[in-house]
Amino acid sequence: LDNPAHAQDDTYKWKMVTSWPKNFPGVGQGPERLAELVDKMSDGRLTIDVYGAGQLVPGFEVFDAVSEGTAELGHSASYYWKGKAPAAQFFAAVPFGMNAQEMNAWLQYGGGIELWNELYDQFGVDVMTAGASGVQMGGWFNKEINSVEDLNGLKMRMPGLGGEVMNRMGAAIVNMPGGEIFTSLQSGAIDATDWIGPYNDLAFGLHQAADYYYYPGWHEPTVMFEAIVNEEAYNSLPADLQEILKTAVHDVNLSVLNEYTARNNDALQTLVEEHGVQLKRYPDDVLAEAKKHSQAVVQELAETNDMAKKIYDSYSAFQDKVENYHAISEQAYYNARNPDGDTPTTQQQ
Amino acid sequence: MFEYMALVLFAVICIVLMFGYPVALSLAGTALAFAGLGMGLESLGIDANFDSAFLSALPNRLYGIMSNSTLLAVPLFVLMGVLLEKSKVAETLLDAMALLFGSLRGGLGISVTIVGMMLAASTGIVGATVVTMGLLSLPTMLKRGYSQSLATGTICATGTLGQIIPPSIALVLLGDVLSSAYQQAQLAMGIFSPKTVSVGDLFMGAIVPGLILVALYIIYVAVIAWLRPSAAPPADRQELMEELGHQGGLGLLLLKGLVPPIVLIVAVLGSILGGFATPTEASAVGAFGALILALAYRKLDFATLKEVVRSTTHVTTMVFLILIGAALFSLVFRAYGGEELVVHLFDNMPGGVVGATIIVMLVIFLLGFILDFIEITFVVVPIVGPVLLAMGLDPIWLGIMIAINLQTSFLTPPFGFALFYLRGVAPDTVPTTAIYRGVVPFIVLQLGMLVALAFVPELATWLPAQF
Amino acid sequence: MNRASSVPAPLAWIDVVTERLGKALAWLILAMMLIQFLIVVLRYMFNFNSIPMQESVMYMHALVFLLAASYTLKHDGHVRVDIFYRGFSARRKAWVDLFGTLFLLMPVMLFVLVSSLGYVSKSWAILEGSPDTGGIPAIFLLKTLIPVFAVLMIVQGIAELIRNALIIAGRIAPPAHDDDHLEERV
């Protein structure tokens, strides 16, 4: 079979599959922007068709589709591939782990991206970071959480490592398809769910199904998004197009985070002022307990295999150092700027 | 000359279907033959406008069907239907309801519509509702002398109500793409703190139009029963009571016939509304309840149970093989540029909001003949949504218009999946043509509903505005 | 089932295997329902949820609808558009089924088989586990159901080829509707 990707001598028509609905606010804008930038920068020599989740392949089949070459590019988040490589979770979100700024630093200058590529190597897939959500929200609750005891038997939808931590704190972690979250939260079949942050949550309408909106999202201090490329397809590109692709992804990496930062605070205002959402901070003892369990959960993940250990060592070493520095830079500055602590002006308490 | 291969594929499939080989394999086999043709031509250096990469997405699509836990509702609702039918609970329920309507003609048809509405409210999976309604009510309707086309038309149409009556997967998917489109439209207009439209808004907006559709169906059945009594004969109270082996008063029969099944349906719906179960899980609650009822009626021995699980298995595999066949078809349709073909339909959309809306609705209706609702939602709405919403259309209204339009696609032959599903459980004595004839009036009612919504948008927008 | 004695051995064997497998798988429907119901009860009454239990329902579901598809094929349970077919003579029906099996079913199932092998072997190579924390670590087995489904359909397809050829040749009578076929029951 001839490869339709090489339709004409020097032009490339690629497919990009994603794990988000087409044009999804925030993260879904990343792949659209990527396609637009690449098209312009390459003067049409590399064009990318972006497919929303389910349009070409289901959202959770993005990795397989890129690995197999069905699509040349994918936009997703690595924690979806934990069944293939448990250590992939380190590159998406780690409870009480690094935030977007720190993750970007580790990935670009701390050896992170090399480890990430090493992990994906056996799948014939190259990876680049392509966006971040920033610190997420803790989630939507229909019950007030005043102590660790209140988590006991709490029926919550929370995937991933955060879910495991909640599970160890006594919550009953439930799996459900995205389409059932709203109905289940509204009816009381579940008491709580995590989602993303104000911008996406407002669009999803979760404020119509739950009363309390908890912060901070200790379980997802950011989610890093990934652009994955089929290795063979990437190697078939001339060097200039490879560089164009990398540069465009790098732009997307920043734009997605910027979009979230810009839109989230507007959306939070709307949620609180127009919809009367009760904004609440997790109690200190809950956060302390969550941190304790998180360390254990992450430690166990590190022990699943040698590669996980290697990634964990690099990750945690970098986090220790950057935490040290950020204590006297970012954190000290936040404290100086806002001596009243984290009580936002929109809080209704 | 190969730009229109996607349409040729569709035409050829229609012909192949007519030979009568199983639908799922006709769909997939014809599509695969076209794929072979495309790859053959491409390998000869002829540009057949065919991109074979799409074909390699088949395993991903199949695994997507396997891991879609919403679809678990199909076997469980089918099981409930078969159990109720086997144990005669369904028949007793419908007869008792028909008696309740007394001498009102069409009472049984109206009862079926109401039961269908309640079932539709509990799931959004059309395959589950149509098949379950077919199992539950078709034998009884035929036995009571209903015309085959009225019976099958009513069942198909009420079976698709699950799409529009919340909770509904169709509305959730639509809510996803529509809320993105709405934000995009506002950002394009320079509104950076955009208003939103959520799944909850669409659920609210769908309630009134959904209930009006139910009312329209009921009126239609009543009118037919009045004009052509032979098509929907009134229940003969005496005969029914004798047949049900009942001596006592009507009240007792009603109690015996109505209470347990109503308790069951309330259990299904109630388990969702009361927060006991998710919509998918409610199917298991319903099936479990049906099992208990069948046992209580002493209609379930081991031999019957064996038949029940085997019948359920046959119906379930029938439904899923169609989904598998449709997956392959849709990949080949795209590989031949079918999606671009659809996109081009909107290239010259008229500038006026009325003209643009009419064109979009017409195209969605026509696409309903070839594509299923998920494909249409994913392909069409992201294209037309931002454009129409930027023209100032209300997103809830647009969503409900699209949802009802998509619901209709289940009824439109040749790829009206509701028609296939009902055919799959209808007795041999019912010809397929009767089913096709039967749905036509309901398609007209659906279109009437769209027109009504067009002139009175408040039907969709009033309720959500109250919250 | 004394039909078996009058048909060639391979057809009889395939029919028996398909039949036994289908009948066994059918019980999973009941198990699915009971476990799903138990999940609801445990969560509502005891605030308890188990991810492996939830996933087990998905596994059973896939087992049934993939591996019992050939059982339904044997029982002629896959829906047809029978506008013309219903009026055909038994021989003519057999011709349609012969051609359909040969040119529609067989290529499709061979394609499903071939196109899924790479997908499934990649999953085996890493013994792919659950994407959910604490889930059943056997996604590679679940994915394997795809080629197994295709193989079972091909095997039953061979049986249908033999059966329809024999009907056309007048060697056997067309199968009467069997008792557990849905249409008979309704």
Ligand code: NA
């Ligand atoms: Na519904």
Ligand code: NA
């Ligand atoms: Na249709």
